Amino acid sequence: MASYILMKHILHVVGARPNFVKAAPVLRAIRKQGLKQTLVHTGQHYDRNMSDVFFTELEIPRPDFNLEVGSGSHASQTAEIMRRFEPVVLEQKPDIVLVYGDVNSTVAAALVCSKLLIPVAHVEAGLRSFDRTMPEEINRIVTDRLSDLLFTPSEDGDRNLIREGVSPSAIRRVGNVMIDSLMRLLPAASACPKNGYPEKFALVTLHRPSNVDNSKSLEEIVRSLTQISSMVDIVFPVHPRTRQRIAEFGINAQRLHLLEPIPYIEFLSLQTRAAVVITDSGGIQEETTYLGVPCLTLRANTERPITVEIGTNILMGEDPTKLPAEVEKIALGKGKKGTIPPLWDGCAGERIARVLASH
Numbered sequence: 031m032a033s034y035i036l037m038k039h040i041l042h043v044v045g046a047r048p049n050f051v052k053a054a055p056v057l058r059a060i061r062k063q064g065l066k067q068t069l070v071h072t073g074q075h076y077d078r079n080m081s082d083v084f085f086t087e088l089e090i091p092r093p094d095f096n097l098e099v100g101s102g103s104h105a106s107q108t109a110e111i112m113r114r115f116e117p118v119v120l121e122q123k124p125d126i127v128l129v130y131g132d133v134n135s136t137v138a139a140a141l142v143c144s145k146l147l148i149p150v151a152h153v154e155a156g157l158r159s160f161d162r163t164m165p166e167e168i169n170r171i172v173t174d175r176l177s178d179l180l181f182t183p184s185e186d187g188d189r190n191l192i193r194e195g196v197s198p199s200a201i202r203r204v205g206n207v208m209i210d211s212l213m214r215l216l217p218a219a220s221a222c223p224k225n226g227y228p229e230k231f232a233l234v235t236l237h238r239p240s241n242v243d244n245s246k247s248l249e250e251i252v253r254s255l256t257q258i259s260s261m262v263d264i265v266f267p268v269h270p271r272t273r274q275r276i277a278e279f280g281i282n283a284q285r286l287h288l289l290e291p292i293p294y295i296e297f298l299s300l301q302t303r304a305a306v307v308i309t310d311s312g313g314i315q316e317e318t319t320y321l322g323v324p325c326l327t328l329r330a331n332t333e334r335p336i337t338v339e340i341g342t343n344i345l346m347g348e349d350p351t352k353l354p355a356e357v358e359k360i361a362l363g364k365g366k367k368g369t370i371p372p373l374w375d376g377c378a379g380e381r382i383a384r385v386l387a388s389h
Contacts, residue, residue, distance in 0.1 A: 037386050039066040041124035043115070044093075045074035045135025047294065048208075048313050052130045052153060054088035055210035055379025063387050068122055072111045072135040073098040084294055087218050088211060104134060104165055111138035119146060126151055126386070129173060130207075132166040132333075137173050144176040153207060153382065155180035156187025157312075157333040163240075166312075170333070179389075181382055183207075183316075184336045184371050204381035205373030208313055209320050213376040215295055222299035228263035232357060233304040234286075237269040240348065241310050241328055245279040247348070248272075251328065252281050254350040255308070258357050259285045262305055267292050306360045308353065315343045320374055324365040326356055342368035 040060060044053050053069070060067055071093035085092070097114040099107060111134060119127070119142060126149045129136045136152075143150045152173050159167050174180060174191060182188050183206040191201055234255060242248050255264050264286040268276070276283055292300075301307060301317055306324045309315070315334050318325035319341030330347050337343035344366055346352050359365055373381075 037065055037125050037389055039068070039122070039124045040386065041068045041070060041119070041122055041127045043070050043072065043127060043129050043135055043139040045072040045111070045133045047075065049130040049133065049135070050088070050090055051211045051294065052207045053128075054090050055207050055214070056128065056153065056382050057091070058089050059379040059383035060386065063383055065387075068095070068124065069093045070095045070097065070115065070118055072115065072138070073100060074107065074111065074133060074135045087215055087295065108134045108138045111135055112142050115139055116142050116146070119143060119148060124148065126179075128153060129177075130154060132157070132169045132173070134165075134169065137169040140173045140176040149178040150176055151179035151181060151386070152177040153181045154183055156182040156191045156201070158190045159331045159333040161331050167333070179385070181385070183378070184373075186335055202381070202385050203373065204385070205375060205378035206316060206371070207378045207382070208316055209374040210376050210379050212298065212317055212320060215298055216302070218295050219299040219302060222296050227265060227300065227303075228287075230305050231263040231265045231287075232258060233300050233307045234264055234266040235269070235307075235309045235311050235314060236272050236328070238310040238329070242269075242272045242275045245275075248275055248279060249281050251350040252276070252283050252286070254353045256283075256285050257354045261354075261357060261361055263287060265289065265300060265304075267297065306357055306365070315341070318342055319368055320370055322368065324360045326353060336371050337368075340369050340371060342366055
């Protein structure tokens with residue numbers, strides 16, 4: 031990449047709800063710079079809970095392009111995104127393309143732009159789980175290798191990139207854009223009605239194949255959650271994939287409050303009020319660390335180690351039988367305490383905008 035690019039037109043690529051949450055503060059900050067922006071939604075995930083309130087609260091414009099790719103295998107989905115995205119890039123002629131996170135849309139857009147010699151900036155660069163059985167890890171590694179600017183959320187991201195041979199001059203530690211959006215939406219989340227939720231509860235989310243696609247693993251998790259329900263109510267917004275597996279495997283989850291997936295603001299409200307969050311999600315590990323809510327992650331590794339090192343997150347590995355004892359500790363006030371990582375202060379989007387304006 032040349033030392034300086036005259037930024038006139040910035041194109042953003044998003045593919046799923048977490049990408050919108052990450053892009054929102056960047057879009058807003060760049061708007062203040064007066065630069066032209068184009069928003070492309072690949073349609074990788076369709077989320078009916080991305081309501082008008084969600085767009086209004088985050089000040090997200092409606093996408094200029096929706097590629098409506100839909101679901102499919104990793105290979106077919108990535109290929110279809112590339113096929114549909116390339117004509118948009120050729121028509122729009124952006125000066126730089128911003129990609130977010132680690133979904134298939136992220137790596138697909140980076141591949142297209144790299145071959146067309148259009149600079150790429152990766153927001154949330156440098157995260158590593160060091161587990162290549164996770165498709166997201168492949169997406170992260172490839173996207174970072176193709177990117178010209180790498181915006182990292184924390185110091186471990188910088189270290190990972192430098193170890194992989196990325197020039198330090200291409201790395202900018204800007205903080206966590208997810209926290210920008212979380213801070214902006216906290217007032218709306220606080221105003222959410224309680225809707226009959228219990229006063230004290232554990233909030234659960236599960237969707238990773240290693241947890242839900244194996245009947246034995248999922249049955250052990252539900253058994254442990256049922257045991258925990260004798261101490262604290264379980265509120266469980268169920269991912270469609272997980273609900274399908276519970277039914278398919280004939281697992282008894284009657285003692286758990288199983289809900290349909292809920293909108294982001296309402297889910298954020300639940301996180302703020304939960305006694306503990308049990309999850310296998312990446313973003314929730316970050317949000318709970320900022321909120322100071324204990325988080326038990328049902329994974330053997332995480333691409334967000336800072337949430338374990340200084341945050342409220344505990345990796346439980348792949349043994350859900352450990353969950354009840356840890357929840358009991360939390361109920362007794364002996365749970366893990368944490369601190370908020372540096373630069374998780376609501377200003378990451380502004381820092382990204384300043385970097386882009388200076389090129």
